Amino acid sequence: MERRRGAELEAALLDAAWDEVLESGYARLTMEAVAARAHTGKQVLYRRWRNRAELVIAAMRYRTGSIIDDIPDTGSLRDDVLEVLQRMTDRFAVIGPDIFHGLLSEAPDLDQEAFTGMAGVMATIVKQAAERGEIPTADVPERVLTAPTNLLRHEMLFTRDPVPASTLVSLVDDVFLPLVSGTPPRSG
Amino acid sequence: MERRRGAELEAALLDAAWDEVLESGYARLTMEAVAARAHTGKQVLYRRWRNRAELVIAAMRYRTGSIIDDIPDTGSLRDDVLEVLQRMTDRFAVIGPDIFHGLLSEAPDLDQEAFTGMAGVMATIVKQAAERGEIPTADVPERVLTAPTNLLRHEMLFTRDPVPASTLVSLVDDVFLPLVSGTPPRSG
DNA sequence: CTCCTTAGAGACGTTGCGTCTCTTACGGTT
DNA sequence: AACCGTAAGAGACGCAACGTCTCTAAGGAG
16 A cells, blocks of 8 residues: 655545545545545644644645735726725635635634734735836725725625625725725814 | 423523533534533434534524614714714623634524624614714715624624724724715725 | 423434555565 | 655544424413
8 A cells, every 4th residue: 555655645645635624615624534535544634733723724825825915006096996805805706705704703713814914915016016107196095995805804704695896896996995095084 | 300392491592502602602602512411312402403503593683682773863973873883882791702713614604694794784873874964965875874783793703802982983984984074085 | 389391411323534554565676 | 675654544432413203281262
């Protein structure tokens, strides 16, 4: 019997975990099934990850990579933001709502990283736009900066259906652009 | 042995369920524990609710009531919105993050109601403000209308700590008011 | 007073967790 | 080339909680 080791084995485990997630969903995923699919024992899993949540998070990272790596620079603020939102949507389409929910309930600090990371991406995009003279200033409140991505994340969590492109457009045109372009009147 | 019936028994069951939720959290709540605390058998629970999620939702409704019943009317748009957000925050403080997460993962359509309900509340508040002449028009995009409550809900879901008052103020002053007061410049 | 619903109690089979144990393949060391 | 330690592959195990089922008897309806 060929016995797998190191990176090869690890990859097989993560592949098995992810396939299992896609097939059964997060809620119905069992460690037994993952082990069986990977043709190995449960101990091999528990030697690497302490529980279901950690395993699935690792599998997700392994399969889908990170969004915050490269920042769009199309020359248009509107298109840049739409691009970011589109990438989030695509990623979510792969992951699916129940996995999202399930992970959040068991591993609350997970998305903290991708969460705060998005603020940085948006800040860069806005800075680029300000340098092009597209908007008056890059000095935008954090709350405004994160509004589109946060609202999209909220949308993905609460509606079961895939988020349509029109929602992304609405987020940008009805909420984000009015807040950063021109000088939105302040109340206080 | 006194045997409880009808509303009295139901109330005892829901009380027991909620106390158990507060004590153990949603994830660690067991039907056995609820039954034991209510001094009854599991069958009495399963006769009324099909599973844990349904039971806890019922208990939550029973204990916390609804937010969308009465709509604030302080005479100031800013105060009205802050009041709504404050009520959401208070409610969440009672419920707690893990219950929120747990319920969402098992009963995804739950909050749909409170969710769409908030849009109506905000619409009324904005209409009141427009009639007072506080803002130019009550014709505000749905997306803008729901932005504050959705962003707050997002905040409650992703940060474990209680939401501070400053966040509510920021949501209103940095995002909502700029969008509804004056004529925010449109891009399309 | 009788009857019918259902409360209260707990046994039961099942599932999946996480731990433990055992054998044995493999890669590094001497 | 022989040896040895680590970890793979496999599965048994005890435990917890699920949801179902069964039984007895309380107490309201007639």
